[in-house]
Amino acid sequence: MTWTPDRIETLKYLWQKGLSASNIAETLGGVSRNAVLGKIHRLELPKRKQKACMVKKKRAPKVSTYQKPLKPKQRIEEPVIDGTEKTILDIRDGECRCCVSGEGADMLMCAKPVAIGSPWCEYHQDKLTNTKMINERVKKERQAFREYLNKSRLERESHGV
Numbered sequence: 001m002t003w004t005p006d007r008i009e010t011l012k013y014l015w016q017k018g019l020s021a022s023n024i025a026e027t028l029g030g031v032s033r034n035a036v037l038g039k040i041h042r043l044e045l046p047k048r049k050q051k052a053c054m055v056k057k058k059r060a061p062k063v064s065t066y067q068k069p070l071k072p073k074q075r076i077e078e079p080v081i082d083g084t085e086k087t088i089l090d091i092r093d094g095e096c097r098c099c100v101s102g103e104g105a106d107m108l109m110c111a112k113p114v115a116i117g118s119p120w121c122e123y124h125q126d127k128l129t130n131t132k133m134i135n136e137r138v139k140k141e142r143q144a145f146r147e148y149l150n151k152s153r154l155e156r157e158s159h160g161v
């Protein structure tokens, strides 16, 4: 195969268009990829940016995992009372301190793992974003603890401890 002016023009054109050397070789016919590369080198055709390449490798279609954020109420389900709740004395750091049932010393707290930087689980964090509500909850919690202390003191006294 000889590099006729026509073929050289085609080569230049295709190279400029961003076809790969093997694509060009295929298009021209009767010439190897290496021959094309050699000719490109000899013609001192400018190197191309990778981005300009028209013939892209086929990729698996990108499946979007992005989901439109829903409103917290829709997104976070209310934790069910399933017996994992804890009293004020059993509750540990990292467990949601939101009251789910009872009052005072009998109060049970959610005890689900807390959301980052919050004393509450994700659900209660969202629910209690209203400061007033948070204050009420905190008051309730303190009240519960006081009542518990009173109760246990009375019990100790009645047992003569």
Ligand SMILES: [Zn+2]
Residues within 6 Å of the ligand: 079, 096, 097, 098, 110, 111, 112, 120, 121, 122, 123, 124
């Ligand atoms: Zn909670």
